[in-house]
Amino acid sequence: xxxxxxxxxxxxxxxxxxxxxxxxxxxxxxxxxxxxxxxxxxxxxxxxxxxxxxxxxxxxxxxxxxxxxxxxxxxxxxxxxxxxxxxxxxxxxxxxxxxxxxxxxxxxxxxxxxxxxxxxxxxxxxxxxxxxxxxxxxxxxxxxxxxxxxxxxxxxxxxxxxxxxxxxxxxxxxxxxxxxxxxxxxxxxxxxxxxxxxxxxxxxxxxxxxxxxxxxxxx
Amino acid sequence: xxxxxxxxxxxxxxxxxxxxxxxxxxxxxxxxxxxxxxxxxxxxxxxxxxxxxxxxxxxxxxxxxxxxxxxxxxxxxxxxxxxxxxxxxxxxxxxxxxxxxxxxxxxxxxxxxxxxxxxxxxxxxxxxxxxxxxxxxxxxxxxxxxxxxxxxxxxxxxxxxxxxxxxxxxxxxxxxxxxxxxxxxxxxxxxxxxxxxxxxxxxxxxxxxxxxxxxxxxxxxxxxxxxxxxxxxxxxxxxxxxxxxxxxxxxxxxxxxxxxxxxxxxxxxxxxxxxxxxxxxxxxxxxxxxxxxxxxxxxxxxxxxxxxxxxxxxxxxxxxxxxxxxxxxxxxxxxxxxxxxxxxxxxxxxxxxxxxxxxxxxxxxxxxxxxxxxxxxxxxxxxxxxxxxxxxxxxxxxxxxxxxxxxxxxxxxxxxxxxxxxxxxxxxxxxxxxx
Numbered sequence: 001x002x003x004x005x006x007x008x009x010x011x012x013x014x015x016x017x018x019x020x021x022x023x024x025x026x027x028x029x030x031x032x033x034x035x036x037x038x039x040x041x042x043x044x045x046x047x048x049x050x051x052x053x054x055x056x057x058x059x060x061x062x063x064x065x066x067x068x069x070x071x072x073x074x075x076x077x078x079x080x081x082x083x084x085x086x087x088x089x090x091x092x093x094x095x096x097x098x099x100x101x102x103x104x105x106x107x108x109x110x111x112x113x114x115x116x117x118x119x120x121x122x123x124x125x126x127x128x129x130x131x132x133x134x135x136x137x138x139x140x141x142x143x144x145x146x147x148x149x150x151x152x153x154x155x156x157x158x159x160x161x162x163x164x165x166x167x168x169x170x171x172x173x174x175x176x177x178x179x180x181x182x183x184x185x186x187x188x189x190x191x192x193x194x195x196x197x198x199x200x201x202x203x204x205x206x207x208x209x210x211x212x213x214x215x216x217x218x219x
Numbered sequence: 220x221x222x223x224x225x226x227x228x229x230x231x232x233x234x235x236x237x238x239x240x241x242x243x244x245x246x247x248x249x250x251x252x253x254x255x256x257x258x259x260x261x262x263x264x265x266x267x268x269x270x271x272x273x274x275x276x277x278x279x280x281x282x283x284x285x286x287x288x289x290x291x292x293x294x295x296x297x298x299x300x301x302x303x304x305x306x307x308x309x310x311x312x313x314x315x316x317x318x319x320x321x322x323x324x325x326x327x328x329x330x331x332x333x334x335x336x337x338x339x340x341x342x343x344x345x346x347x348x349x350x351x352x353x354x355x356x357x358x359x360x361x362x363x364x365x366x367x368x369x370x371x372x373x374x375x376x377x378x379x380x381x382x383x384x385x386x387x388x389x390x391x392x393x394x395x396x397x398x399x400x401x402x403x404x405x406x407x408x409x410x411x412x413x414x415x416x417x418x419x420x421x422x423x424x425x426x427x428x429x430x431x432x433x434x435x436x437x438x439x440x441x442x443x444x445x446x447x448x449x450x451x452x453x454x455x456x457x458x459x460x461x462x463x464x465x466x467x468x469x470x471x472x473x474x475x476x477x478x479x480x481x482x483x484x485x486x487x488x489x490x491x492x493x494x495x496x497x498x499x500x501x502x503x504x505x506x507x508x509x510x511x512x513x514x515x516x517x518x519x520x521x522x523x524x525x526x527x528x529x530x531x532x533x534x535x536x537x538x539x540x541x542x543x544x545x546x547x548x549x550x551x552x553x554x555x556x557x558x559x560x561x562x563x564x565x566x567x568x569x570x571x572x573x574x575x576x577x578x579x580x581x582x583x584x585x586x587x588x589x590x591x592x593x594x595x596x597x598x599x600x601x602x603x604x605x606x607x608x609x610x611x612x613x614x615x616x617x618x619x620x621x622x623x624x625x626x627x628x629x630x631x632x633x634x635x636x637x638x639x640x641x642x643x644x645x646x647x648x649x650x651x652x653x654x
Binding site for chain 1: 235236237238240241242244245246247248249250251253254255259260265266268270271284285286287321323324325326327328329330331334482483484485486487490491492493496533534535536538556557560561
């Protein structure tokens, strides 16, 4: 397979396979949980499940407790990483073009310099989170192979993307194909790993808000 | 695999529901829950990280409810939960978790970790792994009707004392009363002033109420140990008494977990909605205040603060009533830095205080409350849970702060400031004034 053929494959069938696995896998994962079911409470409610559930889906993006230093490291690096990842994914000009070809519509991109800064911040935050996971006793105890595997799968597209926009020595087509492939690997991994939290977090937050909401508490 | 271990695992399989599956799926091992747990913050030991306390149940979820977990189990690649692990996890689940619910408020992915620990205890106790102290308390509750072994004659003696003190009749087994008042064993044995307090308040506010000789105990060790069957039996006694006396309301007393057991878990435990309403004493007092039926005289002359009982406030939803009531009688009422739904636990909830083995870690965890109180200059620490009250008194004593800070029950404080009308004028007293 030539470089061009490989690039065409990852752009075409490769991407289609990855998207299909991601969508079907996530639908399965969500249904697998949902279908276990839950008992409706017979206690007279003080508040609404739905409004509190939806409220917590949003509110839980912010912390309301005082944390320790270790908590703040996770919090700050976590915010930077998530925002940087989403900004580069959705607002890099080349990505906007990809979405336009996929969806039939696009949106304004952010200037390359801003994206570069964002990507650097995202990469730095991910490195900090890895270092913290390896050194913080709580996180080290909680971590299993998936935590490191998913770190790598998330880091890979960010770093290859950064190298791509900064045109380092590696041949362009090879690097581009590798970058796209790394994103496809990430997409495929989501339903099979804790990366599925990108969807299930909102379901969990809803349940949390609903359970507290019945009692009239904003969680 | 032993029969008891198998029973424990079967119980977990039955307990795991859609929210729990979603919570385990979402956890990213960020460890932020550790910062919300006083057993971690006061010891720094990672094993007290809330989500870690669920590890055996998480594995059961993975092996029974996920595609890959089931496949791995079938192929013999999964690690089954062992007796040794249950033994290791027992103190984590019972001694170092008060079910306070603070971790459930901070988890960024929204996991209600406390909800999971409550269900984890079901499997632990089914497998025979629960602390002796809590087992004994539960057994006394079932046999005698009280975790502390309090029997009716003890209550009757306290009723007599309250009647002598107030000059009023304390109604017992009065059919057709509006409200059935429950108590906790600790109130009957240690803080019996509450009986005089509510008698005087209800008399002034003209509340039609009664105590019941067949159901005066509100606490529920069955729920704390995690045995829904036993918890249901204890709730059923109250339901039966309330139905026999045809009351419209059952009053949950100043006891945290009793409120959760009766108000939120109760109908689910007995399998039907109640024909009466459950109201917490603070809710009722706040209603009486709003209706102008509860009037007070004078103010506390010292600075006071309020310790929020977790099960009443964060897990119970009664946030404003205690504050409204305190403001009636305290001009210098100050809040702790983290209060209301983010308050820190006293360290003895969720059955921890009934478990002697947990004493050392519970006393260590009290440092959190001590830090909260430092520099506040409060002379009175008001609360609304007799278990919190015990824990606070003991913790303050351990730290030689008991001379500076007095622990007080909120209803009692209100009764002390109760504005007394001239009953002779109206002659409408509901608790008949004694001749």
